[in-house]
Amino acid sequence: MDTIFLYSAVFISLLMLVSLYRTAAGPTTLDRLMGANAMGTKTMVLILFLGTAFGRLDMFVDIALAYAMLNFISVLAASRYFLKRGLADKL
Numbered sequence: 152m153d154t155i156f157l158y159s160a161v162f163i164s165l166l167m168l169v170s171l172y173r174t175a176a177g178p179t180t181l182d183r184l185m186g187a188n189a190m191g192t193k194t195m196v197l198i199l200f201l202g203t204a205f206g207r208l209d210m211f212v213d214i215a216l217a218y219a220m221l222n223f224i225s226v227l228a229a230s231r232y233f234l235k236r237g238l239a240d241k242l
Contacts, residue, residue, distance in 0.1 A: 191222030
């Protein structure tokens with residue numbers, strides 16, 4: 152059962168590279184923010200896999216939820232800031 156979580160974690164890590172590319176080379180600022188948000192979501196899933204591997208899922212769920220809320224609020228705040236300032240379409 153642990154090998155399934157290991158392979159899943161490796162696969163999620165490889166998918167994070169795609170999000171990292173979108174974050175680094177996105178054509179607009181909002182594309183970069185969406186790439187960062189996707190990386191944060193995948194990081195939350197990796198935290199949950201880590202909790203399952205250590206057998207302490209109850210503790211890691213709290214950490215993952217706090218991280219997800221922080222990620223969501225920060226991306227919303229950044230996107231609102233860039234839209235209000237008119238910097239959303241610039242590189």
